[in-house]
Amino acid sequence: MVIPFPSYGFQLATSPTAGNSVSTPTKAADLSKPIIFATSGLGGCLGWAFVHPANTLAVRMNLASMSGKPFSFPKMIQESGWMGLYDGISAGVLRQVFYATSRFGLFETFRDKLHEYRGKTDFGARIVVGATTGGIAAYLSCPMEVAVVRMSNDSTLPMEERRNYKNVFDTASRVIKEEGPLAFWRGSNPFVIRAMMVGVFQVATLDQFKDLYEHYLNQRRNSITNVFSAAMTSGLIYALATMPLEACKNRMASQKADKITGKLPYKTILQTLRKVSADEGFLALYNGFLPYYIRCGGHTVSMFIIVQILRDSYMQYAL
Template structure:
């Protein structure tokens, strides 16, 4: 419950950064790139909050299961062995993979809704809400479309589990040993460091996930252009250049680092309040 509340609260703050990151990341895929300042000028600053309902729903499933399972698995493992950095990494990978599978339908809706305003009018899906997106995806594309992009999402989530959750737990101890002992400063330093690390490592998988989640079948062959994590990353690198896998990195990092900071600060505060009762 507490991890879910922390994830939702943090997501509301960083959602605009995610919107910009998704739009920049998918800009070259549409073939009709629109500058983000023009998108905001045309549609208003509140367009950066497009897809917020899907983002919140994603956190309900993703943050709750990922952070909750991490604590449960770590505590269970502690009964049999000392918890070190390798234990944290293994538990982070396992909890991240489980959370990705559970929350993939909300992730597909989030990617599509966040990027819709940046597309030409004839390519927009115009989902009204996450519920409308869920109903239309099932009706128009079939139930399995909910898990389009699931494998790169799982790959990304496993890396996030290791790099964010696992390293955050370890970095708190490391910064404490370095003299960063203040509650807020310790959480901030550990969060921003783990956020930078995992944003750099996971960006290619984020790109693959975004492409697979937003894609449409080819109008002639009716086949999907992106079919697997490796094929998607390879195709993008070959046709658009390797660095295109990191398109939108800085807003993505602000989303990753910012969400890490605010999520763990909220979680730590809620835990303190709960324990002081």
Template sequence: MAKQPPAERYIPNALKFAFGGLSGMAATCVVQPLDLIKTRMQLGGGNKSSFTVGKEIIAKEGLLAIYSGLSAGLLRQATYTTTRLGVFNYLFDTYKETNKTAPGFGIKTLMGVAAGSIGAFVGTPAEVALIRMTADGRLPKEQRRNYKNVADALLRIIREEGVLKLWRGATPTVARAMVVNAAQLGTYSQAREMFLALVPDGIGLHFCASMVSGLITTIASMPVDIIKTRIQNAAKGQSQVTVVTDLLRKEGVLSLWKGFLPYYARLGPHTVLTFIFLEQMNAAYFKYTAQ
């Protein structure tokens, strides 16, 4: 009698969400300084290099300042990344089970958009706290918010501005996430399939696919990311329309793509590390759990 092929193994849905969040949090611990520099450059309006901005932060605020906002960054990953990767993997597996074949690139892109928009809405409060905490050091001392940690930031925003302000800039945040996830999740999966014929499955394959995914995502998402950052850091009472029109009038349309290299320096490694950590967690689950 011929041997039956082994049944395809699946990771439980709850673990998909958990692995997604943990992989994003692990990546954030590595790239938080780059996220800080990226935010400062988006808010600064000048032409300083990322190296200059980094040196100024250390000189004026101390070495530990490069990890300003880490607690908010971790909460953002625990909410946003957990949700988006979990939803994407759930949709991917559901489609595969229903149609007995993997989804094509177009379907993957739509799944990425859906997963990103849901994740972004869930993660917006942490995003607001992150932007404010990473931006605080560039302000004069008397104007700083001086949030102690992400919990303090969220509680003070609710107390001083109202609970709805936790979702300030939710529209551009969701729009950015739709663009990022359409590009990142769809292109990563597609690039992984393309590189699989050239690179053995493993960290090397994950790195190559992630670098391609990160590059395309950076090009597509920079304009909405800059708008999102400016809105979430705006002073109380300043409307979103005013923030956007001031940006375009004073700095021009091309400012929406200003700082491409520092943006990719953050997004590229984070994309690489997130997917590498995620793939390793998936592999460990299959290795150490019974059939």
């Protein structure tokens, strides 16, 4: 049978006789590479606009524990206003230009090249390609990730500690001037590893959950309900798996050097995980999980639907 692979706009032909059967993607002639990259990036940007408030909440709730202060949503709204939920959205959307475009565009490009070399595309190949392209995309977009974290959390800091960034370009120029270009990749390791894990969990589980919900809940495959349910479930899995790395990334990207010693409190992933677990308890790494999950699942759903609409519209226009 032919099963449409939901997240990346291509189809997989699978044998009905084996659960781990080899699959063959359709020819790339259906969509040109520029269209694949363009629709991936535009879908990622538009999808992010929906979930950015959840990302802001996740960042602030997670970093509140770093400063030893309880997070209060009413207090945040009182101090920053409802528009404070959109702090850093310019950096978030610009990050998607790099992250979503390269992540999904490179995935399809690498997948097709690997298929040409091996003559097949199986489950293991999709995992390897998903992890590799996820890591590459994350590394390329890490400067924008640092800007998102800082702009999203700046208004919650005490007045004397605020950096008072004006916009994403002001953030970028000040980081380079005040801390050097390498500061953009502070916290890049957990961000890259998290992106690799997201690639694995999202690619490997999304299609399977669509089948399960079709079978057990009688949902029509590829219906909005089916896609939403599968995406939110796969989003839950990779949110659970990657939240500790997200917490490490947030702390490493937002940290300041000690005024006396000049040393940074968080240096590596393992050191950050150990320090947070020892000082605050392991569950502190999951502060802000609910909005983080809404961000993961919500962005998956909205981005996929938008990307598919864009590609379907293009194919109709092209034909």
